[in-house]
Amino acid sequence: MAPDLSWGYRTRPTGMSGKERRRGGGVFGKRDRSIPLGWNGSHRPYGSLGSLDELTDGTVRSIDAATVAGISPYRKSRVTRQTNVPMTLINASVVSPVLVQNFSIFMCPACGGALEIDEPRALIRCRACPQAYGLGDGVPLLFWPTEASAATDVTEIVKAFYEDTPFPNYDDLDTPEQLRAKAEQGQFARLLSEQIPHGARVLECGCGTGQLSNFLGLTWGRTVFGTDLCLNSLALANSFKQMHDIRSVAFLQMNLFRPAFQPESFDVVVSNGVLHHTGDPQGGFRSILRCLRPGGFIIIGLYNSYGRLTTDARRLVFRLTGDRLMFLDPRLRLVALNAGRRRAWFRDQYKHPHESKHTLDEVLGWFDEAGVAFVKSIPKCVTTERFAPDEQLFTPSSRGSALDRLIVQLGMLMSGGCEGGFFTMIGRKKA
Numbered sequence: 001m002a003p004d005l006s007w008g009y010r011t012r013p014t015g016m017s018g019k020e021r022r023r024g025g026g027v028f029g030k031r032d033r034s035i036p037l038g039w040n041g042s043h044r045p046y047g048s049l050g051s052l053d054e055l056t057d058g059t060v061r062s063i064d065a066a067t068v069a070g071i072s073p074y075r076k077s078r079v080t081r082q083t084n085v086p087m088t089l090i091n092a093s094v095v096s097p098v099l100v101q102n103f104s105i106f107m108c109p110a111c112g113g114a115l116e117i118d119e120p121r122a123l124i125r126c127r128a129c130p131q132a133y134g135l136g137d138g139v140p141l142l143f144w145p146t147e148a149s150a151a152t153d154v155t156e157i158v159k160a161f162y163e164d165t166p167f168p169n170y171d172d173l174d175t176p177e178q179l180r181a182k183a184e185q186g187q188f189a190r191l192l193s194e195q196i197p198h199g200a201r202v203l204e205c206g207c208g209t210g211q212l213s214n215f216l217g218l219t220w221g222r223t224v225f226g227t228d229l230c231l232n233s234l235a236l237a238n239s240f241k242q243m244h245d246i247r248s249v250a251f252l253q254m255n256l257f258r259p260a261f262q263p264e265s266f267d268v269v270v271s272n273g274v275l276h277h278t279g280d281p282q283g284g285f286r287s288i289l290r291c292l293r294p295g296g297f298i299i300i301g302l303y304n305s306y307g308r309l310t311t312d313a314r315r316l317v318f319r320l321t322g323d324r325l326m327f328l329d330p331r332l333r334l335v336a337l338n339a340g341r342r343r344a345w346f347r348d349q350y351k352h353p354h355e356s357k358h359t360l361d362e363v364l365g366w367f368d369e370a371g372v373a374f375v376k377s378i379p380k381c382v383t384t385e386r387f388a389p390d391e392q393l394f395t396p397s398s399r400g401s402a403l404d405r406l407i408v409q410l411g412m413l414m415s416g417g418c419e420g421g422f423f424t425m426i427g428r429k430k431a
Contacts, residue, residue, distance in 0.1 A: 095138050096250040098223055102201070105265040109144035109258040138242075139234050140252040142260035154279045154354045155229065155255065162230040165347045166209050170236055173211075176218055176244050183215045187389065188378060188424065192270075192299075193219055195393050200267040203227070205256045205288045206274030210237025210249075217241070217249035225261075227254035257287050264293040272301035273422065276356045282366050289370055294431040297394055298372060299424060305357040307412030307421030315350045330416065349420055360405040363425045372427035374399045379423065383407045393426060 095117065106115050113128025124133040124140055134141040146153050173179050183189040189212060196202060198221040204213045207226030214237065217224045228234050231253060238251045254260050256271070256278075269292045275281040285300060292298055314328050326332050329349070332342055360381055367374050373396070378387055381400035400408075412421060 095135060095140065098248055099140070099225075099250040099252070102223060102225075102250075105201075105262050106142075106260055107262050109142055109255065109260045136231060136253075137235065137238065139231075139238050140260075141231075143229055143253045143255050144258040144260075146255060146257040154277070157353045158277050159229050161347075161353050162208070162228075163232045165344055166230065166233040166236055168209060168211060168341070168344060170209060170211075170240055173240075176214075176246070179211065179215055179240075180218060183211075187387070187391075188393075189215060191391060191393055192216070196222060196268055198222065201225075201265065202268045202270065203261065203266040203288070203291055205254075205269065205271040206277075207233075207237060207251070209233045210240065210251055212270070212272070213237065213249050213251070214240055214246055217246045220248070222248060224249045225266075226251045227256070227260075229253060229255060256284050259287060259291055261291050263290045266291050267293060267296045268299070269296070270299045272299065272424065275300060276303045276358065277352065277354055279354075281356055281358065285366055286370055289372065289429065292429050294429050296429050297375065297426060298429065299426050300363070301422055301424045302358045302363065303355060304409055304412055304421045304423045305359050306409040307415075307423065308357045309413055309421070310416050311349060311421055318350055357421075360409060360423065360425075361402065364399060367425070367427045371430045373430055375426040375428050377423060377425050379408055379412065381405050381408060383411075394428075396428075 100117070103115070103117070107113065108115055108126035108129060108131055110131045111126065111129040113126045115124050115126055115133075117123075118125050118132075122135045124135065124142070126132070146155055173182065183193070193216055196216065196219075200222045202213075202216060202222060202224045204210075204216075204224065204226045207213045207228050208230070210226045210228075210233070213224050213226030216222065226234075226237060226249065228237075228251075234251050234253055240246075241249050241251065252260065256274070257280075269288050271284070271288055275284045278284045281302070285298075289298055317325060317328060323346075326346065329346070331337070331345055337345070360377060364374060366372075375395070376391075376393060376397045377399075380387060380397060382398050382404050383400070385397065399405075412423070
């Protein structure tokens with residue numbers, strides 16, 4: 001679930017000055033452009049994939065649904081993975097210009113090979129293996145299935161859920177100004193946009209309907225990629241982007257466990273409200289972390305084991321009463337919500353087929369194991385510290401003690417599970 005942009009602390013922040021935002025740099029530093037972002041043997045994003053089969057004649061003779069999804073029906077002999085294959089692009093007017101401009105950071109999610117655009121057939125082809133990927137209304141369909149047992153892989157059931165109920169929807173959001181106003185109701189989205197420096201490349205994994213990606217793309221001078229597995233959600237995201245000519249954003253279908261990007265390609269990676277809807281949240285964290293350059297920032301949002309208990313209790317009441325007593329959810333009592341947004345919220349919170357819950361200590365363990373330095377959490381890990389209206393998201397804060405963190409999480413429970421018992425963690429990838 002990509003959270004609604006209006007989630008979060010609603011104090012209007014002061015943020016950085018316009019001069020500071022234009023200057024960029026700061027805690028992000030400067031990306032070393034001399035380091036190639038291309039594929040090489042030392043940066044394999046997901047271990048050994050084994051061998052793949054090639055087409056009987058080396059080409060895709062006809063394209064069907066299986067091939068478009070990345071599953072080729074023409075298989076015969078083995079092919080060796082190629083590395084450092086030069087990228088060749090043709091005039092690709094069928095896809096977003098920002099995608100074409102940054103196409104060198106893409107790779108085949110099946111084998112890690114370089115990609116090229118076949119404009120006449122509206123396909124993206126791998127130069128190292130036989131796979132071909134479709135383009136749906138300008139959205140690259142770069143989804144590749146997870147190598148996981150049926151017992152742990154929940155991709156298809158989650159995908160089916162969001163195909164039926166894209167979240168959040170664009171009801172009452174007709175213009176970029178309305179989108180910006182909605183984002184500014186919640187402190188986090190505004191601070192994030194103010195503090196991402198000029199020239200940064202941002203990846204949102206699990207963007208849903210793309211409201212955060214489109215909002216971040218409204219600020220000139222950055223490049224934003226939003227990825228999701230749900231085509232209905234991506235269609236809404238891309239439609240809003242095209243309708244309002246948001247040029248610095250591109251959307252694509254992707255499995256976050258099989259990224260379609262070269263390692264170390266992004267300055268900021270965001271996955272808010274997504275990993276807890278996967279069968280392996282920590283594995284998903286490790287997977288998207290590979291897309292982040294050393295020194296870059298990763299932001300993940302998850303359901304909290306304590307803060308979510310109130311939602312669990314309401315879910316039980318709704319189930320026992322046939323979804324009556326919906327006034328028990330404080331968000332559903334908001335007069336401003338129309339019927340579509342009420343339905344989307346209710347289904348996402350109380351009818352989702354799969355979710356997991358996590359603690360601050362657990363995610364700190366993920367950071368430590370993966371070589372990520374803790375920067376900040378929302379809410380903060382120390383009981384005496386409060387999230388300020390002008391909080392610097394990328395300036396390190398204390399991770400507190402185990403007792404501090406327990407008290408903070410019990411506070412989430414006592415507050416009634418505000419915002420669905422959701423918490424955010426920010427870390428910086430060590431060099």
